Amino acid sequence: MKETLHRIWSMVIKEFLQLSRDKVLMAFVLLGPLVELVLMGTMVGEGVQNLPLAVIDDDRSRASRELIAMVDQSDELLLTTYAENVEQAQSLMQRGKVAAILVVPPGYGDAILDPQRSAEVQIIVDDSNYVAATVAEASIETVAGEIMHDLVANTTTATSGPIETSFVARFNAALDDRPHSITAMLGLIVYQVTLVIAAQSFTRERERGTLEQLRITPMGRMETILGKAIPTLAIGLVDCLLMIGVIAVWFGVPMRGSLPLLLLLTVPFVLAQIGWGTLISLVSRTQQQAILFVFALAMLEVACSGFIVPTTDMPLAMQVIASASSVQHYLVILRGVMLRGAGLGSLWVPSLALAGIASAATALAWLRLRAGLDADSLQQRMRVLWHAYQQRLGQRKAAPRARPTRPTGQRPRLVPEPVRSRVNEIPRRHPRF
Amino acid sequence: MLLKEYRHILREPRTLWMMFLSPAFVLVALSILFASGSGRVALAVWDHDRTPLSRQFTSDLGSDSDFAVVYVSSYEEIEELLVDQRIDAAVVIPAGFGESALDMDAAPLQVILDGIDTLAAGQATGSLMGHTTAFSLKLSKQFATPSPQLLVHSQRAYLDSANKRNSMIPGLIPIVFSLPVMAAALALTRERETKTLESLVVTPVRPLEYLGGKLAAYVTTALIGLIPVWLVATLIFGVPFRGSPLLLVASTVAFLLASMGLAIFIGNLVHSQQTATVIALFVFFVPGFFLAGLIDPIDTTSLVSTGMSHALPATHFVTICRAIFIKGATFAELWPSILSLLGIAAVWLGLGAWTFRKRLD
Numbered sequence: 001m002k003e004t005l006h007r008i009w010s011m012v013i014k015e016f017l018q019l020s021r022d023k024v025l026m027a028f029v030l031l032g033p034l035v036e037l038v039l040m041g042t043m044v045g046e047g048v049q050n051l052p053l054a055v056i057d058d059d060r061s062r063a064s065r066e067l068i069a070m071v072d073q074s075d076e077l078l079l080t081t082y083a084e085n086v087e088q089a090q091s092l093m094q095r096g097k098v099a100a101i102l103v104v105p106p107g108y109g110d111a112i113l114d115p116q117r118s119a120e121v122q123i124i125v126d127d128s129n130y131v132a133a134t135v136a137e138a139s140i141e142t143v144a145g146e147i148m149h150d151l152v153a154n155t156t157t158a159t160s161g162p163i164e165t166s167f168v169a170r171f172n173a174a175l176d177d178r179p180h181s182i183t184a185m186l187g188l189i190v191y192q193v194t195l196v197i198a199a200q201s202f203t204r205e206r207e208r209g210t211l212e213q214l215r216i217t218p219m220g221r222m223e224t225i226l227g228k229a230i231p232t233l234a235i236g237l238v239d240c241l242l243m244i245g246v247i248a249v250w251f252g253v254p255m256r257g258s259l260p261l262l263l264l265l266t267v268p269f270v271l272a273q274i275g276w277g278t279l280i281s282l283v284s285r286t287q288q289q290a291i292l293f294v295f296a297l298a299m300l301e302v303a304c305s306g307f308i309v310p311t312t313d314m315p316l317a318m319q320v321i322a323s324a325s326s327v328q329h330y331l332v333i334l335r336g337v338m339l340r341g342a343g344l345g346s347l348w349v350p351s352l353a354l355a356g357i358a359s360a361a362t363a364l365a366w367l368r369l370r371a372g373l374d375a376d377s378l379q380q381r382m383r384v385l386w387h388a389y390q391q392r393l394g395q396r397k398a399a400p401r402a403r404p405t406r407p408t409g410q411r412p413r414l415v416p417e418p419v420r421s422r423v424n425e426i427p428r429r430h431p432r433f
Numbered sequence: 434m435l436l437k438e439y440r441h442i443l444r445e446p447r448t449l450w451m452m453f454l455s456p457a458f459v460l461v462a463l464s465i466l467f468a469s470g471s472g473r474v475a476l477a478v479w480d481h482d483r484t485p486l487s488r489q490f491t492s493d494l495g496s497d498s499d500f501a502v503v504y505v506s507s508y509e510e511i512e513e514l515l516v517d518q519r520i521d522a523a524v525v526i527p528a529g530f531g532e533s534a535l536d537m538d539a540a541p542l543q544v545i546l547d548g549i550d551t552l553a554a555g556q557a558t559g560s561l562m563g564h565t566t567a568f569s570l571k572l573s574k575q576f577a578t579p580s581p582q583l584l585v586h587s588q589r590a591y592l593d594s595a596n597k598r599n600s601m602i603p604g605l606i607p608i609v610f611s612l613p614v615m616a617a618a619l620a621l622t623r624e625r626e627t628k629t630l631e632s633l634v635v636t637p638v639r640p641l642e643y644l645g646g647k648l649a650a651y652v653t654t655a656l657i658g659l660i661p662v663w664l665v666a667t668l669i670f671g672v673p674f675r676g677s678p679l680l681l682v683a684s685t686v687a688f689l690l691a692s693m694g695l696a697i698f699i700g701n702l703v704h705s706q707q708t709a710t711v712i713a714l715f716v717f718f719v720p721g722f723f724l725a726g727l728i729d730p731i732d733t734t735s736l737v738s739t740g741m742s743h744a745l746p747a748t749h750f751v752t753i754c755r756a757i758f759i760k761g762a763t764f765a766e767l768w769p770s771i772l773s774l775l776g777i778a779a780v781w782l783g784l785g786a787w788t789f790r791k792r793l794d
Contacts, residue, residue, distance in 0.1 A: 025708040028715070036715050040723055043738035048730055093590060095766045096752060099730070101590075112583060120584045127589040128759040130600035131552075132730045137587050138559055144583045145562060151583075164539040165565050167558060170515055172548030180549050185719060192714045200707045207623075207706075287706040288619040294710070295612050295718075299459050302722060336518060339549050346517040 007219055011227025015201075019231065029197070033189045033239050034246055041182045041251050048135045050078040051099040054089040057082065061109025067121070067147065071102060076139040086124075093126050100125045100136040112151070171339050179253045179339055186243050187331050188302065194236040194270050195294055198277025201228045203290045221369045225362070229274045236270035237263060244338075256341030265333050265351055268358040272326040275361025282368045301325045306332075329353045437646070456609040457661035460602070461669065474557045476500045477514050477523040479507070484531030490568060494524070499560045515547055522546045522557040534572060591759045592673070602672050603758040604727045606662060607688065607750040611717045613655035614689065615710070618696035620647065622709045640790050644697065648782075652689045659685055666758070675761025684753045684767070687774040691746035692717070694781030701788040721747045749774050 020026055053071065057064050072079040080098060083089035089101040103122040111119035123140045125133040169175050205211040214224070241263065247253045276297065284290040304322035322328060329350035336342035336350075344351065478491050495502045503520065505511055511523040525543040534540035544561055546554045592599050638646075659682065666672045696713060703709050721727070724738070725747040731739065742748045749770040756762035756770075764771070 022705055022708060024703050025705065025711060028708060028711045032711065032715050036719065039741075040720065043724060043741055051730065090590070094756075094760055094762060096756060118584050120586060122586045122588060124588045124590050127592050128600055128603075128755040129726075129730060133589065133600075135555075138555060140585055140587075141559070142562075144585045145566070148583050165542045165544055165562065167544045167546060169546045169548030169554060170512075172551075175546075175548050175551050175554060177551045180551060181723065185723065188719050188722075192718060193711065196707070196710050196714060200710070204705075204707060286623070287710075288616055288623060291615055291619055291706070291710050292612055295615055296459050298714075298718065299608065332518060335549055336516070340516045340518070342516045342518075346513075 004220070004223055007223050008227045008230070011219065011223065012230045015228060015231040019235075029193055029235055030239065030242075033193060033243055036189060037182070037185055037243050037246055038250060040185055041178065041247065048131065049075050051076055051132055051136055052080040052097060053077045053136070054081040054083045054092055054098040054101045055079055056084070056086060056089060056101065056103045058106045059104045059108040063109035063112050064104045067104065067108075067143070068102070070143050070146065071140065074139050074143060076135050090124070093124070096126075098126070099129070099132045100140075102140065112147070178251060180335070182247050182251055182253060183334050183338060184305075184331060186240070186247060187305075187327055187334055189243065190236055190240050190266070190270070191273060191301070191327055191330075192298060193239055194232055194273040195277045195298065196291075197232045197235065198228070198274040199280040199290045199294045200287055201232075201278060202281040203284055203287045204281075206285070207287055221366065225278060225365060225369065228278065229271070232274050232277075233267070233270050236273070237266060240266050240270075253338065255338055257337035257343065261344060262334070262337045265337075265347070265354065266330075268351070268354040269326055269330040269333075271358040272354065272361050275358060275363075275365050278365040279361065279368055282365065301327045304328055323353065324357065326354055326357045329357070456612055456658045457665045459609045459612070460605060460662055460665050473501045474499060474522060474553075474560050475520045476502050476557075477505045477511055477520045478502055479505050479511065479523065479525045481528050482526045482530040486531035486534055487526045490526065490530075493568060494564065497564060499564070511545060515545070518547070520547070521553050522561065524561070598670060599672050599759065600755065601727075602666050602670055603754040604751045606666075606754045607725065607747040608721050608727070609662065610655065610658075610685070610689070610750075611692065611721060611747075613651060613658060614692045614696050614717065615713055617647070617651040617693045618700045618709055618713050619706050620651070621697060621700035622703065622706045625704065641786060644786055644789055648690070648693060648697070651693060652686060655689055656682065656685065672758055674758055676757030676763070680764055680767070681754075681757050684750065684757070684771050684774065687771055687778060688746055688750040688753075691774050691778035691781060694778050694783075694785050695746070697785035698781050698788060701785060717747075720745055724748065725751050727751055743773065744777070746774060746777050749777075 019029075055068055055071075057068060068079065071077055077100065081089070081092060083092065083101070086101070086103065089098065092098045093101065101124040103124070105120060105122070108119050108121065111117045121140075121144070123137065125136045127133040172179060202211070205214055219227070244255070244259070244262070248255050277294070280290050280293045280297070284293055304318075304325035305327035306322070332350045333347050333354070336347050476494065478494060480487050480491050491502075491504075494500055503514070505514070505523070508525075511520075511525075514520045515523070523545040525545065527541055527543065530540045530542065532540075542565065544558075546557055548554055663674070663678075663681075667674050695716065699712050699716065700709050703712065720741075724731070724742045725745055726742065727747075731742045731748065753762075753767055753770050753774075756767055760766075
């Protein structure tokens with residue numbers, strides 16, 4: 001046991017030495033997240049604002065000017081052009097100069113003052129951008145609601161409409177979009193940094209040719225994985241802590257829950273990335289491949305994280321698949337603890353899910369490592385097994401006594417078994433490694 | 434030189450498959466997410482009034498398909514549900530609601546929103562407003578007081594259905610094409626890391642020829658990957674393709690040149706592939722989702738963010754892809770974006786070539 005710990009410790013030191021030798025990498029791993037978070041956090045606005053709007057006012061009455069002024073004053077829309085006709089406005093939209101067109105038809109001013117008639121306006125939105133289109137529509141609807149409300153108050157004898165709704169936003173009274181997007185960035189940055197470092201752990205050794213040296217050391221499988229995992233875990237936690245500090249101090253995002261709890265729940269999140277990363281680094285032959293895997297995986301995880309599409313909006317089958325995304329659960333935890341002040345009692349579901357994903361990923365990596373350190377060994381082993389199976393079939397035909405391929409009870413070794421003469425008959429393309 | 438690079442790519446079938454098919458595969462996976470969602474608002478209702486009218490209001494809410502309703506009876510319960518993230522909003526009907534509503538006397542109704550996700554909060558506000566307005570109208574009809582109305586006719590300019598997917602898929606193309614760009618960045622660093630770059634120095638190949646060959650190989654490989662992406666978008670997901678294929682190919686080349694220029698520059702600055710990856714992720718990945726205008730439109734309120742967004746090749750390419758696929762835009766309408774892409778490409782390729790030569794000397 002003591003020896004095991006000692007071996008893991010030396011592996012950890014070796015990894016740290018290797019990392020610290022690459023000054024640029026160290027700088028990017030430790031300071032990059034902070035710089036990126038600050039930059040992007042400042043640049044992401046408080047929400048969708050000032051979408052360019054073209055107006056066609058065919059009515060030119062006092063009421064229509066009031067309507068246009070109210071639309072212009074809304075946060076979401078900004079009046080940029082008065083167009084003569086719809087064709088002109090639509091050619092502007094085609095060039096991407098305006099996101100929405102408001103058409104006030106002639107007779108609007110008369111109709112709006114007459115309680116017996118209903119006034120109409122038209123809005124044309126550029127739906128090649130879904131979010132902008134939805135926001136523009138909602139904004140016009142809100143203005144229309146306000147106008148109706150004012151009219152009701154003016155025309156009827158009763159004070160106002162029958163129901164007066166007041167809205168209160170909990171946790172974020174100003175409905176500022178930033179806490180939501182900045183926490184998402186924090187989760188994504190921790191995710192990408194830890195995944196990349198883990199994904200290149202074994203591939204890098206293979207490309208540099210140091211994997212052979214690693215193989216002849218007395219390190220066990222679990223010891224190798226742990227020795228590689230601990231430095232990544234440390235980096236992930238330090239990054240996370242630094243970034244939480246930055247968003248609390250710089251952006252004033254509140255920390256309503258307990259920081260130790262958040263860090264504790266960050267551990268399985270980082271472990272899950274280490275598991276996936278190690279798995280990737282074991283199945284890819286070059287770092288290039290590893291990175292392509294990482295990128296593809298990262299995109300899927302981000303897509304499933306509920307950041308682009310709310311998870312409840314997904315089709316049911318996708319919701320099930322998306323629940324395998326560790327980012328999704330981590331964002332729930334992060335926002336729960338930081339913004340809502342949630343405790344473990346409210347977060348046990350995502351916490352358990354994270355723990356499950358982390359152990360599944362680590363188990364897969366461990367199984368893959370069992371098959372051997374090098375990228376082709378799984379294929380080779382499958383070929384050996386297949387060949388043995390074929391032989392056994394052949395033997396069964398000749399004599400019904402099956403011969404075990406390997407003496408039972410012997411622990412499978414880290415080093416792939418020396419290729420036996422039987423195996424040599426199998427055509428192999430490149431004897432790698 | 435070009436041939437050597439092709440042979441490199443072809444030698445690793447795994448890399449080849451990933452470069453050709455992974456963009457299409459990732460696009461499929463991303464796009465399935467955008468099936469039109471139910472978008473139900475999870476709602477808690479506390480009826481403090483308990484009059485026939487308030488009961489009618491809550492049962493109307495319960496039968497509305499926009500809402501998934503749970504009933505509660507205290508503020509503590511609401512707070513707990515909010516912290517557990519099980520509801521998006523809570524409606525509190527105070528005592529005296531029914532009485533004042535029947536008197537047409539501004540019956541108060543309180544709505545508590547979860548303010549964290551502002552888009553969801555906006556959706557909840559809109560749905561609840563719509564519901565209460567409809568309810569008010571029903572009430573006023575009972576008393577036969579005519580009220581003036583303002584109808585807003587909303588028309589979507591290009592697509593019929595309010596389906597998120599058709600607008601999102603063309604916007605995702607730049608993101609999935611960052612895969613081959615990454616591969617190019619790493620190819621350069623790999624030569625340095627495995628020390629094959631030195632052996633290139635002694636060959637008669639000049640640095641610029643070397644870079645050009647590398648670039649041409651990766652751009653053409655990535656371009657072939659455009660075919661499965663295009664097939665996936667139009668055939669599987671039925672996104673309309675209204676523009677000219679030639680324009681799409683041309684602007685894809687411009688985009689690939691711009692981002693590969695940036696990738697080459699990064700690759701020249703660092704020694705190891707690991708570092709190159711970390712930097713490239715910082716530059717391409719997170720900003721691609723947040724700043725390129727894929728989800729939220731570009732924030733035009735501050736000059737810094739507008740400038741930064743326009744410095745990213747992905748921003749222009751998102752605009753171009755959406756315009757070509759959905760709007761059927763022509764070159765006359767898109768030349769500002771394409772020119773910007775070419776400008777970015779020139780800057781980064783120039784810087785990349787310059788640093789590359791300096792490194793070799």
